[in-house]
Structures are given as structure tokens and as C-alpha cells.
Amino acid sequence: MKVSVVTLFPELFTEFLEASILGRARREGRIEVELVQLRDYATDRHRSCDDQPYGGGPGMVLSPEPLARALDALDARNRWTVYLTPSGRLLDQRLVEECVERHSLVLIAGRYEGIDQRIVDLYVDDEVSIGDYVLSGGEVPAMVLIEAMSRLVSGVIRDESLQEESFVAGMVEYPHYTRPEEFAGMRVPDVLLSGHHAQIGRWRRAQSIAKTRQMRPELLDGIVDATEGDTER
DSSP: OEEEEEESOGGGGHHHHHSHHHHHHHHTTSOEEEEEEGGGGOOSTTOOOEEOOTTOOSSOEEOHHHHHHHHHHTTGGGSEEEEEEEEEEEOOHHHHHHHHHHOEEEEEEOBTTOBOHHHHHHHOSEEEESSSSOOSBSHHHHHHHHHHHHTTSTTTSOHHHHHTSTTTTSSOOOOOOOSOSEETTEEOOHHHHSOOHHHHHHHHHHHHHHHHHHHOGGGGGGOTTOOOOOOOO
């Protein structure tokens, strides 16, 4: 899988791309991440990439010319091009899966008030937001999408680990416990120490439903047979 990121601040990605699971996946050649400095495609001596918005208003807008040159150099018209913006559709696990299926993506990390709409009209296949709030730029959202996609690339994470993660079954994940059996006066639920896999499975599903109902109740609308199940402790 190959991902190219167009950004004014490629240095923000340096340590992120080297660490943990993503760093290993890159070293193994399972995912390639290319960082493209947008200023390299500016033509004036100041390497300017933004200008004032038509119609007035605060802030600056990323200019179309350097963006178009960068995107053409990346063959963006023949790749899946995503603009990270607060006005995009909300990123969820299903959308991450859709992006992974594209295999080759270009991510545009916006800055300031955004990018010229003509770039969106000419190049962008999808607009994606990581939440209903505003950040200084699209670099962090791009990292979120890259991290989420990398976990679904074959060989990066064991298949059995992926199957039990949050949102894979449409709900958030059940609680986890590890040693010691007692901590701060609280014990691990007895069912997890029983070795009875069927009971453990029922307990985990019940806990997942209960936590989803508490934290993300809207997710249960599409879940069939969302019963409490076995709540044995």
C-alpha cells in the first residue's frame, strides 16, 4: 500500500512514521508513506502557497497553483485523493476499510482556512474529517487515517487481534484485565479466570453491548439481537 501526503509541515510526521507498529510495517515494505513538501511546488522566491480569500474574511487559503503541480507530480488523478477537512464525512472503521481497498492514496493536509475549491473539484475523490472540531491543519488527521489504515494492511496485525477490536462488530470493545488478579481492592471478574471460553465469550459480548449503550448508544441502532446476554462476573 502506498500513501502520499501533501503538506506544508512534513517534519511533523518524522517520529510518527518511525515508531511502533507503523514503523515496523514501513521497514518491512508493507506500507509506503511519501511526504511531499508543498512549498517545493511554489514558483516565487518566497515559496508562497497561500493567499487571501476572495470575498474577504479572516485567514488565508492554500493557492491552487502549487497544489495542482504537486498533485500532478503524484499522478493524483489516477489515485484515490483525500482532502482532510473538518467539513468532510466523519471517519469511521468502514471508511478506513474503503480507503485500504484503494491501495494507493494521496492525502492533502489542508492549512489555514482550507484549500481552493477548484482543487477539490478537479482532484479530490473524498473529503474526510476525524471529528466535529477544528485543528490547525490536516497533518494530525492524516496521521490518524494512516495509522488506522496500516493496521488493516495484510501482515501488519494478526487477524485474530483485528477481529475483536472496537467497531469491527459495530460496537466498542469489552473491558480488558491482566495480572495481578487484585489491584487497589478490585478483582478481575471471576468468569475471565474460569477457562470456560463460551462463558467468557458471552460475558465479553454483554460487556461490549453495555459499554456501547453507555458511551456510543447510536451504534446499537444497527445491531441485531442487542441483548444483555450473560452478565456473570
